[in-house]
Amino acid sequence: MDITFMVALVIALALFFDFTNGFHDTANAMATPIATGAIKPKTAVALAAALNLVGAFLSTEVAKTVSGGIIREGSGGVQITPDIIFAGLMGAILWNMxxxxxxxxxxxxxxxxxxxxGAAIAGIGFHTVNLETLLQKVILPAVFAPVIAGLVAYVCTRIAYALTSRHDPETGSKLTQKRGGFRTGQIFTSSLVALAHGTNDAQKTMGIITLVLIAAGTQDPGSGPQLWVITACALAIAIGTYAGGWRIIRTMGAGLTEVKPAQGFAAESSTASAILASSHLGFALSTTQVASGSVIGSGMGRRGTTVRWGMVGRIALGWLFTLPAAGIVGALTALLVKTGVVGVVIAAVAGTAAVLYMFLVSRKSQVGHHNAVEVEEAGQAVRFAKKKALARARAAERARNNNPKGPQR
Known part of the structure; x- marks a missing residue:
């Protein structure tokens, strides 16, 4: 197959992966502020899209890790090829969907x-994988980042509730807690998470496109992403983010624990800190794992809140199977494309059919901005009813005060 056509095919597939990454990970930044009512759903995803776009231009360290770290560009005559990268992308996209x-x-x-x-091992050999970089910049961050973020979110939540707790000085009984400021603060912290997400996740697709350009001989080994690559990837992840990813927003916003503004503020702060630090160091960590760990930690930090450990277990299983499952699909696709043009066509058609099938299945039970935050909408209705009842009580009290002798006979 013509190398130019294969490179173009891989670039198109990489940008589609970037799009899926955007709508898959919107929840990392915006699930908690949507759940607490800090930002309206449509406004939240639009803000996240804009900040992902900006964040993609702020760093290229993670892109360099992907393009020249995990998979060897060229060592001892070994050279990864565009068709192997194509196979790897197929595994990633199908697992995302x-x-x-x-x-x-x-x-x-x-x-x-x-x-x-998986594609590199099946298509070329085990020696194409840089195990040292994989361990240092992928495996270890995957283990420690969500745990650290969760612990930080737990501590921040406890501090937030301790500092804002109010009691009657005479009786010692609890007063109405004034924590509305955290809901406003969530606008800032969730925006910071979205910006951080752009600095980390958009870089991975930049690294893939840079890798395929290096493999095709059109770019020097060891060089970073070109400006057009950065721009294309920034736009793709921003458009994907604007698409919403409402199914995962529902899980992150209400499926793990009931999120209150102080919790959301703490979770988003710890998530943003972890992602920005990792981007600076070139660690290609999972922003989803960090965000999930922060939400769980914040849930444990608020007394009276129940963490839904059944859902946590399902998510943990998904984390456990992600690398091997995507690797198996990548390996099978690599074996198929090695047969030549026919194999590439079969892989492309089968992958497209699988994506379309999953999209059609999703239409049977649609989740959108109108039903992704049902829990919060119910909470808002309860709060509105309480406010109306309080207003009626105050009006009745004023009426009694204005007529101290009671009703006239």
Whole structure:
């Protein structure tokens, strides 16, 4: 097959993966502020899309890790080829679509790495994988980042509730807690998460396109992404983010624990800090795992809140199977494309058919901005009813005060 056509096909597929990454990971930044009512759903995804676009231009360290770290560009005569990268992308995209359909916040990053590693091993050999970089910049961050983010969110939540707790100085009884400021603060913290997400996740597709350009001989090994690559990837992830990813927003916003503004503020702060630090160090961590760990930690930090451990278990299983599942699909696709043009065509048609099938299945039980936050809408209705009842009581009290002798006979 003509190398130019294969490179173009891989670039198109990489940008589609970037799009799926966007709508798959919108929940990382905007699930909690939507759940608490800090931002309206449509406004939230539009803000996230804009900040993902900006964030994609702020760093290229993660892109360099992907393009020249995990899969060797060239060592001892070994050279990864565009068809192997094509196979790896197929594994990543199919896993992203499956987990999106199930509403599971799995890692798009690990799906990408799993697909690439599986395709490289099956298509070329085990020696194409840089195990040291894989361990240092993927595996270890995957283990420690969500745990650290969860612990930070737990501590921040406890501090937030302790500092804002109000009691009657005479009786010691609890007064109405004034924590509305955290809802406003969530606009800032969720925006910071969206910006951080752009600095990390958009870089991975930049790294893939840079890798295929290097493999095709049109770019020097060790060089970073070109400006047009950065721009294209930034736009793709921004458009995907605007698409919403409402199924995963519902899971992150209400499926793990009931989220209140103080919790959301703490979770988003710890998530943004972890992602920005990792982007600076070139760690290609899973922003989804970090965000999930933060939500769980914040749930544990608020007294009286129940963490839904059954859902946590489902998500953890998804994390566990992401690398191997995407790797298996990538490996099978690599074996298929090695047969030549016919294999590439079969893989492309089968992958397209699978994506369309999952999209059609999703239409049978649609989740959108109108029903992704049912829990919060119910909570708002209860609060509105309480406010009306309080207003009626105050009006009755004023009427009694204005007529101290009681009703006239």
């Amino acid at each position: 499956i987990t999106w359909l199930k509403g599971l916040p799995s890692s798009s990053s690990h799906a990408l790495f799993g697909g690439l590693i």
